[in-house]
Amino acid sequence: MSSDSTPISSNFLRSIIEDDLSNGKHGTIVTRFPPEPNGYLHIGHAKSICLNFGLAQQFGGRCHLRFDDTNPVKEELEFIESIKESVRWLGFEWGEHLYYASDNFEQLYQWAEYLIQQGKAYVEELSADDIRIYRGTLVEAGKESPFRDRPVDESLQLFRRMRAGEFPDGAKVLRARIDMSSPNMNLRDPVLYRIIHAPHPHVGDSWRIYPMYDFAHGQSDAIEGITHSICTLEFEDHKPLYDWFLENLPVPSHPRQYEFARLNLTYAVMSKRKLHELVTQGTVSGWDDPRMPTLMGLRRRGYTPAAVRTFCERIGVGRSDSWIDMSVLEECVREDLNESAPRVLAVLRPLKVVIDNYPVDQVEEFEAANHPQRPEMGSRVVSFSRELFIEQDDFSEAPPKGFFRMSPGNEVRLRYAYIVRCTGVIKDESGSIIEVRCQYDPASRGGSAADGRKIKGTIHWVSARHALEAEVRLFDRLFTDPNPDRGGVDYKQFLNSDSVEVLPAAKLEAGLSSTDCETRFQFERQGYFRLDPQDSSPGRLVFNRIVTLKDAWSKK
RNA sequence: UGGGGCGUCGCCAAGCGGUAAGGCAUCGGAUUUUGAUUCCGACAUUCCCAGGUUCGAUCCCUGGCGCCCCAGCCA
Numbered sequence: 001m002s003s004d005s006t007p008i009s010s011n012f013l014r015s016i017i018e019d020d021l022s023n024g025k026h027g028t029i030v031t032r033f034p035p036e037p038n039g040y041l042h043i044g045h046a047k048s049i050c051l052n053f054g055l056a057q058q059f060g061g062r063c064h065l066r067f068d069d070t071n072p073v074k075e076e077l078e079f080i081e082s083i084k085e086s087v088r089w090l091g092f093e094w095g096e097h098l099y100y101a102s103d104n105f106e107q108l109y110q111w112a113e114y115l116i117q118q119g120k121a122y123v124e125e126l127s128a129d130d131i132r133i134y135r136g137t138l139v140e141a142g143k144e145s146p147f148r149d150r151p152v153d154e155s156l157q158l159f160r161r162m163r164a165g166e167f168p169d170g171a172k173v174l175r176a177r178i179d180m181s182s183p184n185m186n187l188r189d190p191v192l193y194r195i196i197h198a199p200h201p202h203v204g205d206s207w208r209i210y211p212m213y214d215f216a217h218g219q220s221d222a223i224e225g226i227t228h229s230i231c232t233l234e235f236e237d238h239k240p241l242y243d244w245f246l247e248n249l250p251v252p253s254h255p256r257q258y259e260f261a262r263l264n265l266t267y268a269v270m271s272k273r274k275l276h277e278l279v280t281q282g283t284v285s286g287w288d289d290p291r292m293p294t295l296m297g298l299r300r301r302g303y304t305p306a307a308v309r310t311f312c313e314r315i316g317v318g319r320s321d322s323w324i325d326m327s328v329l330e331e332c333v334r335e336d337l338n339e340s341a342p343r344v345l346a347v348l349r350p351l352k353v354v355i356d357n358y359p360v361d362q363v364e365e366f367e368a369a370n371h372p373q374r375p376e377m378g379s380r381v382v383s384f385s386r387e388l389f390i391e392q393d394d395f396s397e398a399p400p401k402g403f404f405r406m407s408p409g410n411e412v413r414l415r416y417a418y419i420v421r422c423t424g425v426i427k428d429e430s431g432s433i434i435e436v437r438c439q440y441d442p443a444s445r446g447g448s449a450a451d452g453r454k455i456k457g458t459i460h461w462v463s464a465r466h467a468l469e470a471e472v473r474l475f476d477r478l479f480t481d482p483n484p485d486r487g488g489v490d491y492k493q494f495l496n497s498d499s500v501e502v503l504p505a506a507k508l509e510a511g512l513s514s515t516d517c518e519t520r521f522q523f524e525r526q527g528y529f530r531l532d533p534q535d536s537s538p539g540r541l542v543f544n545r546i547v548t549l550k551d552a553w554s555k556k
Numbered sequence: 557u558g559g560g561g562c563g564u565c566g567c568c569a570a571g572c573g574g575u576a577a578g579g580c581a582u583c584g585g586a587u588u589u590u591g592a593u594u595c596c597g598a599c600a601u602u603c604c605c606a607g608g609u610u611c612g613a614u615c616c617c618u619g620g621c622g623c624c625c626c627a628g629c630c631a
Contacts, residue, residue: 009578010570036631071630128629137627139558173629183559185627194629213631237560237626259561261624266567314579316569320562321624328568328580338593373593404591413589447589458589524590553591 008058011317013051013258017059017228029061029227032099033087034068034217037079037201039272040287041086042294043308043329044263050312051260052230053092064224065094069102070216072200080201082287086295091305097224101216102203104223108211109163111219111249112174112192116155120248121192122148123158124175131173134180135188141181142188148177162195165208169195174209178244186241190214218242222251229255232262233319263315264323267477268293269485283495284478288534290544291478291499301475302520302530302546307333326477333547337520337528342370342377345415345460346523346543347507348472350389352435352464355420357442358386363463366416366446382509384417387464389507394459395436397425402553404457406436413458415524419444460524467507470541473532474501512541520546 020026031052035045056063065087069075087094115121124147126134136142159174161167174193182188192215199205221229229242236259246254264270269278270293278284278292287294290301298308311332315324345368364384371377390406399407406412411421418440426435443450447458481494515521517531527548536542 007578015572034631038631068631074630124629131629132627135627137558140627141558142627170629175629185559188627191629196629210629212629217631233561234625235631239560261562314568316579318562318569320568322568325567325580331580334592343590372588372590402591415589417589419589455589457591460590522590522592525592526590527592549590549592551591 008313009316012319013055013228013230013260013317014058016258017055020227021059026227029056029059030064030225031056031061031228031230032064032066032221032224032226034066034101034220034231035083036068036071036074037076037083038071038074039079039276040082040294040296042270042275042292043265043268043298043311044270044293045086046090046295046308047263047312047315047317048230048232049087049090049092050309051317053087054309054313055228055230061227062097063092063094064097064099064226066099066101066220066224067202068213068217068220069100069200069202070211070213072196072198072210075201077201082296086299089295089299089305090308099220099224100202101211101220102200104216104220105203105207105211107223108216108219109209111251112211112215113156113159114249115176115192116159116174117152118248119152119177121155121174121176122150123155123162124173124189124191125171128170131191135185136180138185144180145175145189148180148189159193162193162209163207165197167195169197171195176215176241176244178241184237184240186214186238187244190241214238214241215245218245218255218257219249219251221255222246222253225253226255229257231257231259233259233321234262235259259319260317261319261322264321264485265293265326265329266323266482267326267479267484269479269491271485274485274491278478283492290473290475290532300533300544302528302544303333304336304520307336310336323483330547333528334550337522337546341520341522341528343368343372343524344512344521345382345462345509346470346472346512346521346526346529347389347391347460347462347467348474348503348523348526349392350462350505350507351392351395351433353388353390353420353438353461354435355386355388355438355440356423357439360386362386363466364417364445368416380511382416382511383463383466384414385463385465388414388461389464389467390414390436390459390461395422395433397433405459406438406457410457411441411455413444413447413455414461415458416447417445417461418442418447419449419455462507462509464507466510468510468513468541470506470508470512470543472503472506472529472543472545474503474545475499476501506543508541522549525549 033052053063134143173191175189178187180188193209288296288300365381367379394405396407420438420440424437425433476499478499479494480496484491484494517533520530528546529543532542532544
């Protein structure tokens, strides 16, 4: 992780930890990343992962991976596995510190009985609807349940029978006995346990009752000896409850909770519900669709873990609601790939070019640098012949002002090869250009004019008879609006109908025949690409565009 | 209209009473066989507003205004 390029900057969490360490409150820090295994991880989770694992790393502590698996009806083994895979892919390792809240179920159950015995919890028999009505509203105090003051023994017996599976789902719950008139809704006798007759992905069918998040999370933190329990802002209202449990239970430690603002990205949606919808409604091909902001999606697209880590560092950590510009993420991959990606010539939308004065059967080989700024990356040889492909965009019959690519009468350099002058075009019956004719300057071998004249434009090309054919997929933002997630409107109305463009017959330089999906390339003048790990096979090359190059010209 | 937060450049974000870091974006200009990269330069007399305390306030106090979160047997 030392290769990440953004300097570590100050934030409020680092300050807190520095203080706790220097004043001896803690000798070492322990954090945790606590996902619920009910879906795939997205870029927002990456922020939390980088924060928790990163803080532990920077301060010589450790970070646990803990599954907050208290709701068996939403959780699946598949999600547990994909989460582990995503965290590892991001570059973090939890070692032996893998935990499940569900492994604490017996202890939590004992603590629940303890609370009952202390008169601090009771078995509730009101229906879910009635509980809601009794809870009151934001501006009105709640009412106490008729079961609130029932004898301790009665609650205890009932709770044991709940555990034994004697009651159907929803028949009863266990509630904490706190304060029905608290202005903090979380303190109005929160539900601790509910009856769910469903098997659990991790602990199987051993339980009929399951603790709620609030009754499991803080205690799990305490059991694991977490020092800094870092979560998102919406849990701030839960902190008094978090602390209430830790103060009223014989727990081994009392972690402190700190909250930060969750990540929002422009031109994306981040809620699990909406991502799920995109998948199930077939808007995208799956959780790993290269346009998805999921870690699986970014990975398949070709993003590097280092780029995602740099992004998480660069956006900072604060407590104010923030919308990070997609361009920040994009710039992070470019930075990473600009350093490491070998350059290659590839024509995405081919236009045939014939060099009339070039010998018909002649083939020349030119040396091309794999990375002009990094000679140590070596060079390769590219074949040149009379018939080539160039990019359709690199030719204009009636060029706009400032266009310095190929146009009739103008000279342009074919990268690494020769300077050519366009002499004419051939069109089909409908008037579209199907071929461009040129004359080359034999004295410009390698691309430099013998007389030293300056050539402004350099374009890429591929020799027609040597070209490799490939499918290339150009991905763009999934949404047309910077904030599709804003309230009041259906985010689906902002779906970008052009978020993927498939180019079926791109022409690549021959050397690309033997590459693998681990290598990211820069297709010169176009962007960064890599083989799609899913759809590519030895006989069929499918490239994904990870991100474009910056393009000052197209902006004009 | 209860409670909890937040408000520093277009987007993030440092700053912790001593006179506004940095990144992304944007705009100039230089170098360039990628209109990329790299490099230089510009970019908040001002920190939501109004009062107050102070020699001095983005930082302290008071009062406004705006935005976000909370009424799951979800996490």
